[in-house]
Amino acid sequence: xxxxxxxxxxxxxxxxxxxxxxxxxxxxxxxxxxxxxxxxxxxxxxxxxxxxxxxxxxxxxxxxxxxxxxxxxxxxxxxxxxxxxxxxxxxxxxxxxxxxxxxxxxxxxxxxx
Amino acid sequence: xxxxxxxxxxxxxxxxxxxxxxxxxxxxxxxxxxxxxxxxxxxxxxxxxxxxxxxxxxxxxxxxxxxxxxxxxxxxxxxxxxxxxxxxxxxxxxxxxxxxxxxxxxxxxxxx
Numbered sequence: 001x002x003x004x005x006x007x008x009x010x011x012x013x014x015x016x017x018x019x020x021x022x023x024x025x026x027x028x029x030x031x032x033x034x035x036x037x038x039x040x041x042x043x044x045x046x047x048x049x050x051x052x053x054x055x056x057x058x059x060x061x062x063x064x065x066x067x068x069x070x071x072x073x074x075x076x077x078x079x080x081x082x083x084x085x086x087x088x089x090x091x092x093x094x095x096x097x098x099x100x101x102x103x104x105x106x107x108x109x110x111x112x113x
Numbered sequence: 114x115x116x117x118x119x120x121x122x123x124x125x126x127x128x129x130x131x132x133x134x135x136x137x138x139x140x141x142x143x144x145x146x147x148x149x150x151x152x153x154x155x156x157x158x159x160x161x162x163x164x165x166x167x168x169x170x171x172x173x174x175x176x177x178x179x180x181x182x183x184x185x186x187x188x189x190x191x192x193x194x195x196x197x198x199x200x201x202x203x204x205x206x207x208x209x210x211x212x213x214x215x216x217x218x219x220x221x222x223x224x225x
Contacts, residue, residue, distance in 0.1 A: 031211070042117075042204050042215025043158070056212065089156060098211030099146060104158035
């Protein structure tokens with residue numbers, strides 16, 4: 001069964017350092033999402049791609065976060081510099097099209113010390 | 114603005130009991146989708162069901178069933194004869210467009 005792949009699964013970094021997460025969506029899924037999930041809360045959308053284009057990045061803290069999906073397949077989310085408040089689970093999801101069910105990867109649990 | 118409320122923070126049951134998870138939503142859109150996801154301790158969100166706003170038929174899938182009532186803006190989820198493997202956090206979500214708005218989740222613990 002096709003799955004969304006993410007790496008790393010866990011990341012510990014010191015504040016002010018740079019950190020990057022990678023996501024490979026299910027083959028053929030044109031829509032890719034990055035979510036942040038703080039412990040005890042539901043996921044919140046950070047950015048959505050349709051193919052290689054950003055559809056929505058209104059909740060992405062653009063002073064320190066960036067995301068790209070250069071060839072419309074895999075994607076990278078970067079934080080520079082990391083802050084203590086960035087500690088969270090970062091989830092990647094993909095869907096065939098917007099409004100279709102989204103399939104999530106295992107997530108990257110980030111701890112900033 | 115969209116809002117999803119899952120009033121139950123935690124539910125604890127003994128195996129084989131039924132458990133119902135409440136979900137109430139708010140939206141001004143007439144067309145929207147509702148979802149339920151399961152997040153086991155491993156952390157991965159697992160898709161359970163998608164329902165569009167024009168389809169109020171209840172649905173049953175094995176031990177899972179969903180009750181959608183547009184009149185009360187509710188989309189409740191019942192697990193029949195719960196099992197230990199059902200222990201997880203369950204999220205209800207709403208999407209009038211492409212963006213999913215999640216509730217805060219309900220933690221279900223099924224004790225043997």
